[in-house]
Amino acid sequence: MRFSLVDRVLERSEQKLTAIKAVTAAEEYLGDHFPSFPVLPGVLMLEAMVQAGRLFVSGGDPQIADDPRKIPLVIKEVRNVRYGNMVRPGQTLTVEVTLRQQDETSWQFEGKGTVEGQIAVQGRFTLAALEN
Secondary structure, three states, X not given: OXXXXXXXXXXXXXXXXXXXXXOOOOOHHHHOOOOOOOOOOHHHHHHHHHHHHHHHHOOOOHHHHOOOOOOOEXXXXXXXXXXXXXXXXXXXXXXXXXXXXXXXXXXXXXXXXXXXXXXXXXEEEEEEEOOO
């Protein structure tokens, strides 16, 4: 199953990328999380930050980020992830990732996701090129 948790890139600079994910009631996983109180699962908030990081590395172009000929970027490390407000259907998660450090095969980011101006998720993560 492939799914995108980034609907649109709003802004990209040399150090930062800002994107959004509009959460709708049609999202299949919300039926189970939770049946009477649907919220975006925390792990998917983290995945939204990771996908934004991949987009940052690709220059903000989703076509390049999903190009199967490119070496995939995988999560190498996740640190200090904290969750705040829930994200419910009808709300928009705004994700901002900032490049902290980079070498030839890895990119370290600080990320945060907000909903209606309030922190929903924040933390640091490192993406690394997956070599065969």
